[in-house]
Amino acid sequence: MGELANCPMCGELFLKGMLTVCRSCYEKEEEQFETVYKFIRKKKNRTATIDEVAEATGVKIALIQKWVKERRIHRADFPNLTYSCERCDEQIQEGKLCDSCKNELYQDLQASEEQTIADKIKEEKKSDIYYNVTKDRTWRS
Template sequence: MTLNVGNCSRCGKLYAKNNIHDVCPACVKEIDKMYENVAKYLRENRGSTIQQVSEDTEVPVKQIVRFIREGRISIMNMPNLNYPCESCGEPIREGHICENCRKKLSKDYQNLTEDEKRRQQQKQQENHVSYNIKDRLQKDRF
């Protein structure tokens, strides 16, 4: 029988793990309190930026972004509420990366697959050429 315990990813304390949170119950309560503060602030200040929300509620931008990505906070009716792209820091309203980074990533992937295809074709051609030469040499000997 194994105990299902682990260290809280936020504060490091030992706690009984569950399938819902990766933090201890004390941190869950603290995060919920932060959420309530942010939600209340946004109901009263719909035109705020994420930096303003963070400064006024003393909740880190990273945590506010986590609330948005978890779907706990909707930014649909919040015109100035953007969060940074994980790659370049450009303000975005959905997803993890901006359109420019998404295009660059897609292009890099496409180039990588094309390079891999070229390497495989070159390897096949090298094998085919050496096979023909080997056959020709064996025919000449006999």
Template sequence: MPELENCPTCGTVYMKNPVRDVCENCYKEEEKKYDIVSKFLRVRTNRASTIENLVKSTGVEEELIYKWTRKGRLKAAQFPNLGYPCDLCGTIITQGKLCSSCSGGILQDLNRLEKEKESKEARKKGTYYSF
């Protein structure tokens, strides 16, 4: 059953949609802004633009550009200086949710916890002698 939700942009109530995360009016505005960004990036000299340059040149909000890059509408392979922030530290990345240093840190923590768990189990399974 469809759910009602408030639009994160304007606050109006709309039917939650798996394709869109904003109301119909905000979606139309976002599409207009996407067209502006897309036309700007089609020019060969603009393809190497950074996020800051793109924001200055088009007037489109940084968060929308991040959103489109995260969803794959603006491909990092075609536009090498575009990306979005890592969910933990904010470093600009081009794929996934975490940068390599954050994911490496999480893996190290998981390995450390696994070793601690194994050592606790080994201590519990110690040999006991009765006299």
């Protein structure tokens, strides 16, 4: 079952579930989606950027980016419709991070993992030392 929430667009109270906005805002979004889709479906507009689509249709850029992220607008059909990487703001067509940010995070994780392994080996070597007390009470290692 959904949870009670305020609509991020109008502030109205609604039951959040499949929809992330209230019913009336959802219907307005759908009307705007149809406007955008009719525009980009025309052959001459298929290579339009998000800025050009927003300017021509009057729909906010953030809303168009939301549809691209949700894959309601397919990148294969409209290659210039992109959104920003969440880390560096480079324009991407899928996911949350661009390839360079993914690679950088992967390398950081690898380095961290290698350091953790090195620390464990170092700790294990310390624990390998045993001390023994002889009969004459002297220490030997």
